[in-house]
Amino acid sequence: MNLFRMKLTLGAVALAALMAAVPVFAHHSFAVYDRTKLLTLKGNVKSFQWTNPHCVVWVLVQPEGGGEPQEWSFETTSPGVLTRGGWTRNSVKPGDRVAVEFYPLRDGSHGGGLSAVTLVDTGQKLTASFGEKAELK
């Protein structure tokens, strides 16, 4: 085995290990979010992940004390439920300036359950509910 091939193989093994370490935990109870606190953060949309079982608005937030922007995840319900609530996969786009109202994670990680997102430039407010509030009649 030449060095290049060995490196390639080791790289593949490392990648496989990395992939194996990625938990497939896309679906979960929303009890992870602290529903007693509704917070707001402003930032720029990095991407809008339009996937089942839950969509995620990824936002880059400038820390108050300065420094590099921090990535936050704001999770909401499924594409089907959001579509019925008037959203599309283009409702928020990369680069949009947004103010996000969210229920925070209890452990301080950069993430929360999305309650509403306001597009700063247009003032348009999109709301989303999840869990037992997601019922649509």
Next chain:
Amino acid sequence: MNIPIRRAVAAMILAAFAASTLPSSDAAEPAAKDPINPPATLRDWQALAKLPDFSGVWTPVISDQVAQERSNPPPWNAQIAKQIEHMYAEEKAGRPFPVIDHCFPTGMPSYMLITHNAFELLVTPGRVTLLGEGDGNRLRRIYTDGRPHPDDPDPSFHGHSIGHWEGQTLVVDTIALLPEVYLAVNEAVGVPNDGDMHIVERIHLLDAETLADDLEITANKLLSKTWKTTRKYLRQRSQKYDIVEGVCEQGSYNEGLDKDGNSIFVPIKFHNGVPVGSDSK
């Protein structure tokens, strides 16, 4: 006479000959061992028109799920009740037990009891099919062609279901569920059925647009007696409720590009089971 008909006639003559030369019990055996799905006839399709109309997209009445959870809990045996009590405490503390975190199907009876997602119901000759939203593997097949359960069915997430009509009610019998499949009361509280779970459902319309599923769940490893409970679903006629494709595992990835600019799925970061910013601890 065209060739397929000639062949069919030849086969019938052969079959008649075979039947006449063998004892009758032996003659019947091959058919029983290898039953076929017969082609649906016009009469089969017409018979469906006389059944209540269950077709369409149904969304669970989640407020009723919650009310039922509080007012009519399963009769857990003492050992399981301790586990359930602990799970409720964990849920309240913001550490929900991961009943549905994996991307396996939620399985039966969670499919009917706790899911927040809609399903589409199709009634065709010999079969009732439920296609769930959220993931393409949320799928129930209920055979209504009169077949029995297999003698030794392979356990599965949704089990083996046979159904028949009693007037306006579809009665469904389900066995052969994987022991790992949960009997859950919500997305954070439930236990594996541990085997031998048996579910009988009576599915019927409460009014033109409301479907009820009366469930009788027998799970001897978990329950002190058969648990009877009901779930309701509302039919959605608006096309915005049409079921969309769902692939649960896709939720663990975001769209991105590789070094050559090809579109790929990029794993997102999870912490304690939820997506978090990549620079989180």
